[in-house]
Amino acid sequence: MDSLPVDPPGRPVAPEDAKLRRDIRRLGELLGETLVRQESQGLLDQVENVRQLTKAAQRGDESATRELAKSLSTVDLQHAMLLVRSFATYFHLANIAEQVDRAAHLAERPEDADWINQAMDRIIEARGPAALTTALSRLSVRPVYTAHPTEASRRTALLKMREIADALIAYRAAPTARNERRRDRRLAELIESIWQSDDLRVDQPKVADEARNMLFFVEGLLEETVPGLLSDLAEEAARRGAYLPPTARPLILGNWIGGDRDGNPNVSPEITLDVLVMQHAVGIRGLIAMVQQCVDEVSMSTKLVDVTPELAASLAHDLDELDIEERIRRLNVEEPYRLKLSCIRKRLENTRDRIARRAEPRPGQDYVGRDELLADLLLIRDSLLANHGELIAQGALATLIRTASAFGPQVATMDVREHSDAHHHVLAQLADRVTGTAGEYAARSREERLAYLGEELAGRRPLAPFPPPLDAEGQRTFETFTAIRTAQRWFGPEVIESYIVSMTQGADDLLAPAIIAREAGLVDLTSGRQPRADIGFVPLLETVEELRSAGTILDQLLSVPAYRAIVDARGGVQEVMLGYSDSNKDAGITTSQWEIHRAQRVLRDICAKHGIQLRLFHGRGGSVGRGGGPTHEAILAQPWGTLSGEIKVTEQGEVISDKYLLPALARENLELTLAAVMEASALHTSARVEGATLEGYDAIMTGISDAAFTAYRGLVDNPQLPTYFAQSTPFEQLGDLKIGSRPSKRPDSGQGLSGLRAIPWVFGWTQSRQIIPGWFGVGTGLRAALDDGRLDELRAMYAGWHFFRTFISNVEMMCKKTRLDIAEEYVSALVDPELHVIFEEIKAEYARTVAAVLEITGEGELLEAQPTLKRTLEVRDRYLDPISYLQVSMLARIRAGDTDPQLQRALLLAVNGVAAGLRNTG
Numbered sequence: 001m002d003s004l005p006v007d008p009p010g011r012p013v014a015p016e017d018a019k020l021r022r023d024i025r026r027l028g029e030l031l032g033e034t035l036v037r038q039e040s041q042g043l044l045d046q047v048e049n050v051r052q053l054t055k056a057a058q059r060g061d062e063s064a065t066r067e068l069a070k071s072l073s074t075v076d077l078q079h080a081m082l083l084v085r086s087f088a089t090y091f092h093l094a095n096i097a098e099q100v101d102r103a104a105h106l107a108e109r110p111e112d113a114d115w116i117n118q119a120m121d122r123i124i125e126a127r128g129p130a131a132l133t134t135a136l137s138r139l140s141v142r143p144v145y146t147a148h149p150t151e152a153s154r155r156t157a158l159l160k161m162r163e164i165a166d167a168l169i170a171y172r173a174a175p176t177a178r179n180e181r182r183r184d185r186r187l188a189e190l191i192e193s194i195w196q197s198d199d200l201r202v203d204q205p206k207v208a209d210e211a212r213n214m215l216f217f218v219e220g221l222l223e224e225t226v227p228g229l230l231s232d233l234a235e236e237a238a239r240r241g242a243y244l245p246p247t248a249r250p251l252i253l254g255n256w257i258g259g260d261r262d263g264n265p266n267v268s269p270e271i272t273l274d275v276l277v278m279q280h281a282v283g284i285r286g287l288i289a290m291v292q293q294c295v296d297e298v299s300m301s302t303k304l305v306d307v308t309p310e311l312a313a314s315l316a317h318d319l320d321e322l323d324i325e326e327r328i329r330r331l332n333v334e335e336p337y338r339l340k341l342s343c344i345r346k347r348l349e350n351t352r353d354r355i356a357r358r359a360e361p362r363p364g365q366d367y368v369g370r371d372e373l374l375a376d377l378l379l380i381r382d383s384l385l386a387n388h389g390e391l392i393a394q395g396a397l398a399t400l401i402r403t404a405s406a407f408g409p410q411v412a413t414m415d416v417r418e419h420s421d422a423h424h425h426v427l428a429q430l431a432d433r434v435t436g437t438a439g440e441y442a443a444r445s446r447e448e449r450l451a452y453l454g455e456e457l458a459g460r461r462p463l464a465p466f467p468p469p470l471d472a473e474g475q476r477t478f479e480t481f482t483a484i485r486t487a488q489r490w491f492g493p494e495v496i497e498s499y500i501v502s503m504t505q506g507a508d509d510l511l512a513p514a515i516i517a518r519e520a521g522l523v524d525l526t527s528g529r530q531p532r533a534d535i536g537f538v539p540l541l542e543t544v545e546e547l548r549s550a551g552t553i554l555d556q557l558l559s560v561p562a563y564r565a566i567v568d569a570r571g572g573v574q575e576v577m578l579g580y581s582d583s584n585k586d587a588g589i590t591t592s593q594w595e596i597h598r599a600q601r602v603l604r605d606i607c608a609k610h611g612i613q614l615r616l617f618h619g620r621g622g623s624v625g626r627g628g629g630p631t632h633e634a635i636l637a638q639p640w641g642t643l644s645g646e647i648k649v650t651e652q653g654e655v656i657s658d659k660y661l662l663p664a665l666a667r668e669n670l671e672l673t674l675a676a677v678m679e680a681s682a683l684h685t686s687a688r689v690e691g692a693t694l695e696g697y698d699a700i701m702t703g704i705s706d707a708a709f710t711a712y713r714g715l716v717d718n719p720q721l722p723t724y725f726a727q728s729t730p731f732e733q734l735g736d737l738k739i740g741s742r743p744s745k746r747p748d749s750g751q752g753l754s755g756l757r758a759i760p761w762v763f764g765w766t767q768s769r770q771i772i773p774g775w776f777g778v779g780t781g782l783r784a785a786l787d788d789g790r791l792d793e794l795r796a797m798y799a800g801w802h803f804f805r806t807f808i809s810n811v812e813m814m815c816k817k818t819r820l821d822i823a824e825e826y827v828s829a830l831v832d833p834e835l836h837v838i839f840e841e842i843k844a845e846y847a848r849t850v851a852a853v854l855e856i857t858g859e860g861e862l863l864e865a866q867p868t869l870k871r872t873l874e875v876r877d878r879y880l881d882p883i884s885y886l887q888v889s890m891l892a893r894i895r896a897g898d899t900d901p902q903l904q905r906a907l908l909l910a911v912n913g914v915a916a917g918l919r920n921t922g
Contacts, residue, residue: 084906103664116678132682255275588709704782
């Protein structure tokens with residue numbers, strides 16, 4: 001099978017990728033041998049014939065195109081499944097070889113060329129060491145793992161891919177003849193195992209399954225990536241005269257799995273607690289291993305060095321309270337550091353066992369959260385520093401302290417999310433019970449509701465006894481808040497910090513859950529000397545209308561004295577989440593990206609007006625059509641002043657395995673984000689573009705957005721589009737793939753596209769290679785500006801405005817991934833001829849988009865400036881196209897009434913294969 005030379009975006013194009021080509025060639029050969037051994041020589045011959053026909057078709061050979069389409073449309077089901085699996089397996093192997101090669105190039109990079117070093121040097125050069133220390137003290141990067149169903153690969157396959165990577169890496173490190181034979185034996189074994197493993201899930205994953213999948217990656221970060229990264233961050237800062245405190249938290253992992261209730265009936269309060277127990281099992285196991293390493297290293301004797309009185313007193317107390325083995329007490333009697341660490345290990349073990357039993361904390365016996373653990377570790381550190389143990393304190397113990405600070409026993413901080421309507425449903429019952437008038441709450445206007453809720457939040461009286469009398473739906477919502485309270489009592493205050501309100505349309509949508517939280521005991525603004533808020537409330541602005549109202553919503557919210565007291569109790573930080581996926585589906589990529597950019601500016605100014613800090617939470621998807629794209633560039637393209645060290649970004653679906661499967665790539669991606677946030681926070685404190693020039697850019701971009709929006713809505717408002725979408729894409733098969741616990745449509749959403757979630761929307765268009773969410777409307781928008789004589793300004797915007805350059809770059813990549821010649825196969829075979837006019841509209845807009853992008857970039861063809869990426873996508877298509885042809889023929893047979901279960905299975909395999917090839921499902 002063909003080789004696949006690849007350079008990842010952001011790395012300089014290498015003239016040769018001999019090792020990558022060698023790896024992919026060998027993997028292809030071993031896959032071919034597996035096909036012959038497991039199936040037949042005929043299958044391998046057929047695969048090669050199809051590949052050669054596809055290659056000829058891509059060169060414009062029409063006879064090859066006809067022969068390819070004919071041969072694949074008539075192949076029997078058994079052979080169709082074998083062909084799909086052959087090409088899909090090749091994609092998985094090529095993907096992992098590419099990741100290994102990226103990791104190898106990172107290892108060859110000069111030490112001072114990594115992202116963190118470069119960012120620190122730029123800050124030092126511009127502002128000095130004090131500015132770097134300030135930037136580090138504020139740094140809080142929060143990648144948040146979600147369960148959005150866009151990872152089509154089973155965990156079984158991911159584990160095997162990791163083992164394949166290990167075999168390739170081992171041989172690269174020592175390319176001897178013996179190691180080559182060892183590598184080939186291991187690769188052959190793994191490829192054969194992959195071939196004999198089912199590509200499809202047998203059952204719909206449960207929330208707990210999704211949590212285990214997330215923890216697979218997080219455990220790797222805890223064991224292999226983050227400790228070294230945090231140590232290096234502190235060391236590089238010290239080398240430059242700056243300082244990162246040992247308990248700083250520049251990196252905090254987040255998690256939605258088990259907390260995201262919006263539209264997922266499978267997430268119950270019990271599930272929330274179950275997932276937190278699972279997280280703690282992983283986190284405590286990792287911490288115990290690190291403590292044991294310190295036990296092995298910290299062997300100082302009181303015959304030679306002293307300890308501080310504080311450590312001695314703490315150790316004496318622990319030995320009285322804890323059941324420490326007699327052997328340890330006896331052997332370490334003159335080694336107080338080891339004894340203290342053994343006590344810490346025992347308390348961690350007690351914490352693990354107590355959490356597994358869902359029991360209440362026992363003071364002095366276990367830990368609740370990270371504060372007591374860190375206090376114990378810092379006693380050891382301070383004693384070492386006071387008794388000539390500086391170097392020892394800066395070794396494994398320092399790494400443990402930094403890791404415990406970042407992860408805590410819980411590994412990741414969970415967010416809880418619920419739809420705004422759920423809270424008003426609860427408040428309506430509670431408020432009407434007080435007034436005695438049914439329907440009074442629901443009859444209030446939004447302004448009346450805001451005033452009522454503001455007064456109620458400031459008051460002392462509860463709205464109902466505890467627990468409140470509610471219907472089943474309301475009880476379920478209320479029990480989420482009581483579960484949060486239980487979680488914080490069991491696990492500590494940091495285990496759940498943010499309560500996200502999706503579909504926020506007004507300030508009252510935040511006051512309603514705040515009042516429910518008060519009723520549940522999570523908020524108390526009146527009984528103590530200081531207001532208390534155990535969680536913060538986060539508006540999620542998802543549609544264009546909500547993004548445009550962002551300033552009004554936040555201004556009204558912060559103007560409510562009781563709510564402002566909550567913000568002050570939370571450290572003066574207001575988090576706001578921006579929804580990329582739904583705004584894109586609602587308005588198209590141009591308007592979505594522009595309105596998100598503008599909303600950030602407005603939110604920045606409102607928070608400055610109220611004297612509070614803004615923390616933005618970017619709900620970015622994996623694909624560009626859902627707000628994805630290179631994270632580093634996206635951060636640097638944010639408006640000035642929107643970053644003050646803190647940021648949250650969702651990590652979803654196939655992006656997680658691509659970023660975090662290999663330790664070197666995991667580190668690279670975390671480095672990229674840390675460096676971008678550090679640099680943007682320290683240096684991007686004023687506009688890079690002069691005020692009058694930026695105003696002109698804004699006006700042009702607004703015109704582009706308006707024209708693009710009109711074009712996009714013209715497509716999606718077409719009453720025939722739902723039928724066209726259903727006929728020209730396999731989106732209805734998403735549920736059958738069993739790749740997520742959440743339904744693909746919102747509850748009670750009715751028919752049509754309005755209730756369809758953004759994930760299946762992007763999924764369907766991507767599978768049929770139309771990829772409309774990634775570019776549709778851009779051409780009309782840009783053409784309007786070009787026809788207005790703005791070419792020079794557009795080129796200046798592309799050259800000098802980070803936002804616009806990133807936007808155009810992402811669109812260019814999605815246009816290259818789009819294949820309307822393949823899409824035409826879907827349309828011709830599957831779509832009612834009366835609807836073909838929609839495809840003609842799509843083709844016309846695509847041509848406009850490509851032409852306009854090339855005119856602005858000055859390139860002769862798409863991705864001309866990134867030749868390796870361009871060739872990568874073209875080579876992949878040689879293996880993708882056959883799967884697409886097979887998928888079309890299978891869809892045609894199913895829609896003609898064929899109910900053969902094997903046909904359904906074959907189609908799902910084809911869907912999986914396209915996802916593997918494009919590395920995008922949604």
